[in-house]
Amino acid sequence: MNSMIDTATRIVDLALKKGADEAEVFFCKSEGKGFMIEKNSISSISGGVEKGIGIRLIKAKKIGFAYCTEEEKADRAIEQALSLSKLGKESEFSFPAPDKTDTIDNIYDARIVGFTDEQALEGISTLIDSALEVDPDIVISRGGVAYGTENFAIVNSKGLEVEDKGTDIHAGVSTVLRKNEVSTGFENVSSRILDVDFEAIGRRGAELALTGQNAKKIEDKDMTVVFTPYALSSLLEFIIAPVLIGESARKGESVYSGKESEVVASEKLTIVDDARLPGGLNSAVVDDEGVPSKRTELISRGVLQGFLYSQSSAIEYHTASTANAMRTARFSSARSYKNPPVVKARNIYVEGEVERVGNLINGVDEGVLVYEILGAHTSNPASGDFYVNCSILFKLEKGEITYPIKSAMLGGNLPECLKQVNGIGNDHKFLAGGLSPVSFFIPTVSLDGIRVTG
Amino acid sequence: MANNHPKVFCFWKACQVDSCGDFLEQAILDEGIEKGATYCDIRIGESRGTSIEVKDGELKKASSGEEKGAGIRVLYNGAWGFFSTNEISRQSLRNALNNALLSAKNGSKLTKEKVHLCNVHVIKDKIVWKPKKDPFDIPIVEKRKILADVDAAIHEIDGVHTVTTTYTDGTINTHFLNSEGSDISTEITRTMAQVNLVAREGANVIGYRGRIGGTGGFELFDMFDPVEKGVKLGESAVRVLRAKRSPNGRLPVVADHDLTGVFVHEALGHATEGDLVTSGDSVLEGQLGKKIAADNVTIIDDSTIKNAFGSFPYDDEGVCGERKVLIDKGILEGYILNRETAHKLGMQSNGGARAESYAARPLVRMSNTFIEGGDYSFEELLEDIDYGIYAKSTRGGEVDTTKGSFQFSAQEAFLIEKGEITTPLKDVSLSGDTLQILKNIDAVGNDFVMSDPGFCGKGQLVPVGDGGPHIRIKEAVVG
Numbered sequence: 001m002n003s004m005i006d007t008a009t010r011i012v013d014l015a016l017k018k019g020a021d022e023a024e025v026f027f028c029k030s031e032g033k034g035f036m037i038e039k040n041s042i043s044s045i046s047g048g049v050e051k052g053i054g055i056r057l058i059k060a061k062k063i064g065f066a067y068c069t070e071e072e073k074a075d076r077a078i079e080q081a082l083s084l085s086k087l088g089k090e091s092e093f094s095f096p097a098p099d100k101t102d103t104i105d106n107i108y109d110a111r112i113v114g115f116t117d118e119q120a121l122e123g124i125s126t127l128i129d130s131a132l133e134v135d136p137d138i139v140i141s142r143g144g145v146a147y148g149t150e151n152f153a154i155v156n157s158k159g160l161e162v163e164d165k166g167t168d169i170h171a172g173v174s175t176v177l178r179k180n181e182v183s184t185g186f187e188n189v190s191s192r193i194l195d196v197d198f199e200a201i202g203r204r205g206a207e208l209a210l211t212g213q214n215a216k217k218i219e220d221k222d223m224t225v226v227f228t229p230y231a232l233s234s235l236l237e238f239i240i241a242p243v244l245i246g247e248s249a250r251k252g253e254s255v256y257s258g259k260e261s262e263v264v265a266s267e268k269l270t271i272v273d274d275a276r277l278p279g280g281l282n283s284a285v286v287d288d289e290g291v292p293s294k295r296t297e298l299i300s301r302g303v304l305q306g307f308l309y310s311q312s313s314a315i316e317y318h319t320a321s322t323a324n325a326m327r328t329a330r331f332s333s334a335r336s337y338k339n340p341p342v343v344k345a346r347n348i349y350v351e352g353e354v355e356r357v358g359n360l361i362n363g364v365d366e367g368v369l370v371y372e373i374l375g376a377h378t379s380n381p382a383s384g385d386f387y388v389n390c391s392i393l394f395k396l397e398k399g400e401i402t403y404p405i406k407s408a409m410l411g412g413n414l415p416e417c418l419k420q421v422n423g424i425g426n427d428h429k430f431l432a433g434g435l436s437p438v439s440f441f442i443p444t445v446s447l448d449g450i451r452v453t454g
Numbered sequence: 455m456a457n458n459h460p461k462v463f464c465f466w467k468a469c470q471v472d473s474c475g476d477f478l479e480q481a482i483l484d485e486g487i488e489k490g491a492t493y494c495d496i497r498i499g500e501s502r503g504t505s506i507e508v509k510d511g512e513l514k515k516a517s518s519g520e521e522k523g524a525g526i527r528v529l530y531n532g533a534w535g536f537f538s539t540n541e542i543s544r545q546s547l548r549n550a551l552n553n554a555l556l557s558a559k560n561g562s563k564l565t566k567e568k569v570h571l572c573n574v575h576v577i578k579d580k581i582v583w584k585p586k587k588d589p590f591d592i593p594i595v596e597k598r599k600i601l602a603d604v605d606a607a608i609h610e611i612d613g614v615h616t617v618t619t620t621y622t623d624g625t626i627n628t629h630f631l632n633s634e635g636s637d638i639s640t641e642i643t644r645t646m647a648q649v650n651l652v653a654r655e656g657a658n659v660i661g662y663r664g665r666i667g668g669t670g671g672f673e674l675f676d677m678f679d680p681v682e683k684g685v686k687l688g689e690s691a692v693r694v695l696r697a698k699r700s701p702n703g704r705l706p707v708v709a710d711h712d713l714t715g716v717f718v719h720e721a722l723g724h725a726t727e728g729d730l731v732t733s734g735d736s737v738l739e740g741q742l743g744k745k746i747a748a749d750n751v752t753i754i755d756d757s758t759i760k761n762a763f764g765s766f767p768y769d770d771e772g773v774c775g776e777r778k779v780l781i782d783k784g785i786l787e788g789y790i791l792n793r794e795t796a797h798k799l800g801m802q803s804n805g806g807a808r809a810e811s812y813a814a815r816p817l818v819r820m821s822n823t824f825i826e827g828g829d830y831s832f833e834e835l836l837e838d839i840d841y842g843i844y845a846k847s848t849r850g851g852e853v854d855t856t857k858g859s860f861q862f863s864a865q866e867a868f869l870i871e872k873g874e875i876t877t878p879l880k881d882v883s884l885s886g887d888t889l890q891i892l893k894n895i896d897a898v899g900n901d902f903v904m905s906d907p908g909f910c911g912k913g914q915l916v917p918v919g920d921g922g923p924h925i926r927i928k929e930a931v932v933g
Contacts, residue, residue, distance in 0.1 A: 387883030
C-alpha cells in the first residue's frame with residue numbers, strides 16, 4: 001500500500017517543482033467483477049481493473065485540475081492543470097491540513113477480495129432455485145451480482161497523507177410472472193461485507209411478483225403512502241440530497257434555504273449524513289480530499305441543523321468542512337478520479353423513533369404500500385415537487401394489505417410530506433443511489449400529503 | 455435532417471483496406487481463439503476532454519484529462535466473458551484476455567441457453583468524424599466565454615436566482631478488432647453545454663434546465679445559439695415560477711418536440727431493445743407485425759443523423775449504424791438488435807450494440823429515436839381540444855418495459871382551452887401505458903425538430919438524441 005502514497009507524493013512534488021504553490025493527488029485503483037442474469041440463467045461474466053490519478057493544484061490562488069491514468073502521464077496532466085488554473089478566480093482555498101483519522105468497521109472484507117467465480121455462481125444458482133421454488137413460472141428477467149475492491153491514496157502539499165481501502169457487493173433481481181396477467185417484483189441488496197443471503201434475494205424477488213397478481217385499479221385520492229426503503233431512496237436521492245448541499249442552500253436554491261434552526265419536518269424525523277457508519281456504502285476514513293469523515297446532523301427531530309460542505313465551500317461560507325467532498329462521474333453512483341471533488345451527501349441515515357413495519361401498516365386507514373417508483377430523477381429539487389409513477393404497489397385498508405394495484409401516479413411536495421410523517425420503520429437497509437454517488441441507510445417510512453392517481 | 459444512406463457510406467469506405475491493425479491487438483485475438491474461444495473482440499478506447507463549470511459568473515470547475523483502456527470480450531462454449539483494463543501493455547492485455555476466458559468458461563457451466571451470434575460483414579474501415587471547429591484547437595478562454603455570456607444573459611431576466619452552466623467536450627477514438635477479421639477505427643467528438651437555473655420569488659422557488667450541443671465541435675454553437683437557448687430557458691423558468699398548478703387526471707395533451715422525444719424514448723424505444731425483448735422484459739415481445747400504434751405514427755431509431763448526439767458510424771460490435779424503422783404507420787416493424795439478440799429472433803443485427811466506454815460490455819441501446827413528421831400544423835393540433843394541456847421541455851422520464859408503464863416530465867405547461875393556449879402552468883408529469891398510449895396519438899404535427907442532447911442510463915450511460923414534431927395524445931394521465 002505504501003507504493004500508492006509514494007506515487008502520489010512524487011506527483012505532488014513534481015507539481016510543486018513545475019510551479020504550483022500547492023498540490024494534491026488522488027490516486028485510486030479498483031477492480032471488480034459482475035455476473036449478469038437474464039431469463040433465469042447466467043448471461044455474462046464481466047470484470048475489470050482501473051487506476052486513475054486526479055491532480056488538483058493551486059497557483060497564484062487559482063485552482064486547476066487534470067487527470068491521467070498513470071504516473072508517466074502526470075507531467076502532462078500537471079501542465080494542463082496549471083494552464084486551466086489561469087482561468088479561475090482567486091480564492092482563499094487551501095488544501096486540508098493533516099488530521100487524525102479513525103478506522104471504520106465493516107467496510108473492507110477480505111472474503112470479497114477472495115470471492116471466487118465458483119462461489120458467486122453457487123450463490124446465483126441458489127438465488128435462481130429459490131425464486132423458482134416460490135413459483136415455477138417465475139422468470140428472473142434480469143439480475144446480477146457485482147462486487148469489487150477499491151484502494152485510494154490522497155497526498156497534498158500540506159503534508160496530508162492518507163489511504164484507505166474498501167470492498168462492496170451488490171446483488172439484485174427483477175422478476176416477472178406471467179399467469180393471469182403480468183406482474184413484476186424485485187429485490188436488491190448492497191453491502192460492504194460478504195453477508196449477502198442469495199436464497200432470500202431470489203425468494204423475496206419472486207414473492208413480490210407473486211403477490212402482485214390480480215391487480216386492480218384505484219380511485220384518485222389523497223392518501224397515506226408507506227414507502228419501502230428502495231422507493232424512498234429514489235425520492236431522497238433526487239429531491240432531498242441535492243438541497244442539503246451547503247452552497248446550494250446558502251444561495252437560496254431550495255425551500256430549506258435560510259431555515260436553519262427552524263422546524264422543517266415532523267419531530268419524528270431525524271436525518272443524518274454519517275460517513276463513519278459501519279458498513280455504510282460510502283463510509284471511509286476520509287472524504288475525497290482527505291478530511292476525516294464525520295457524522296453531520298442535518299435535520300434533528302424535525303429541526304434543520306445545517307448543511308454539507310467540502311473544504312472549498314466551507315471556506316467560502318466561513319464554516320468547517322463536513323467531509324462531504326466526493327469525486328464522481330456524471331449520472332453515476334461510482335466514484336471517479338476524472339473529476340475534482342464536489343459536495344455530495346455520503347450516507348444518508350434516517351433515524352427517529354422507530355417501530356415495526358407491521359405497526360406502520362396497522363396504523364393506515366386508507367393508503368398504499370409502495371415498493372418501486374419511476375421518474376424520481378425528473379423531480380424538481382428546488383421546489384421539492386414530484387410526480388412519479390409507481391409500478392409495484394399495494395392497497396392498504398384499515399391496517400391490512402388488501403390487494404395489489406396495477407399502477408398509479410404519486411404527486412406531492414416532498415418537504416411538505418416530510419412534515420407529515422406517521423411513523424418510521426426499523427427495517428433499515430443499505431441502498432446505493434441510482435444516478436449519483438449518494439447512498440442510504442433508511443427504513444420504511446409512512447407519509448401523508450400525497451395525491452395518488454390511479 | 456441529413457441522412458446518408460448508411461450501407462453505401464460504410465461499404466465505400468470499406469473498399470479502402472486500411473491496415474490499422476496493431477500486432478498486439480491481433481495477437482491477443484489469436485491467442486483467445488487458440489485457447490478455445492469461438493469469438494473474441496477487443497475495443498481500445500482513447501479519449502480526451504475538457505469540462506468547465508461557471509456559476510453566477512464565477513468559474514467553479516475546470517478540468518481536463520486523457521484516458522486509454524481496452525475491453526476484451528470472448529465467447530467460450532456459448533457463454534460471454536469480458537474484462538477491461540486501463541493499462542495497455544502486452545502483459546496487462548494478456549491478463550485481461552485470460553480473465554475474460556476464465557469468466558466465460560465458468561459461466562458456460564451454468565448458462566442454460568448458449569449464445570450464438572448472427573453473421574455480419576467483415577469490415578475494415580477507418581472513420582474520423584472530424585468536427586469543423588475541433589474543440590481541441592479552441593482556446594479555453596473561448597469555451598469559458600460561451601458560459602459567461604449565457605450566464606450574463608440569463609441573469610438579466612427578472613426572477614432568475616442562480617445560474618449554473620457547464621461546458622463539456624470529448625473526443626473518443628475507438629479501435630475495434632474481432633476474431634472474424636473486422637478492424638475498425640472511429641473517432642467521434644461531442645460537444646455540449648448545459649444550463650441549470652433556479653428561479654425564485656419569496657418562498658416560491660423552482661429549478662429549470664436545458665442542454666445544447668451534439669456530435670461535432672464548436673460549430674454546433676454556430677448552429678444553435680447558446681445565449682438564445684439560455685434566455686428561452688430563463689423566460690420559461692420564470693413563467694413556471696409564477697404559474698398555477700396544472701389540473702390533473704386524464705386529459706388530452708399536445709407535446710412539443712422535446713417532450714415528444716422523451717416520450718418516444720420511454721414509451722416505445724426501450725421496449726424495442728432486443729435484450730429486453732428476448733429476456734421476457736418487454737411488452738413488445740412477439741408483437742412484430744401487429745398494430746400497436748395509431749396509423750399516423752412512424753417511429754425511427756437512426757444512428758446516422760449528422761450532428762445528432764446519439765449518432766455513431768459503427769456500433770461496438772463492428773456493425774454499421776443504420777436507420778431502423780421501429781414502427782411504420784402504426785405497425786411494429788422492428789427491434790433494436792445486437793448480434794446475439796438478432797440471432798435469437800432469427801433476424802439481422804442493425805447496429806444496436808453500444809457500450810459506455812471500453813470498460814463496459816456493449817448492450818442494446820438506442821441512438822437517436824423520434825417520430826416522423828405528419829400532416830398537422832400546430833394550430834390544427836390545438837383546434838380540436840376543448841380542455842387540455844400543452845406540455846413542453848423535459849427533465850427526462852423512466853419506463854417499466856415489462857409492464858409497459860412509463861413516466862416522463864414536462865418542465866413547462868399551458869392550459870389549452872377551446873383550441874387556444876391560455877394559462878401558464880407549473881411543471882407536470884405524464885404517465886401512461888405503452889400499448890395504450892401509442893394508439894392514442896391522434897394527430898402528428900408537420901414541424902419535426904431533433905431535440906437537445908440526452909443521456910440514457912441502463913446500468914451504463916450513453917449519449918442519445920431524440921425528437922419529433924408536436925404531437926397530440928388523445929388522453930394521458932397528467933399529474
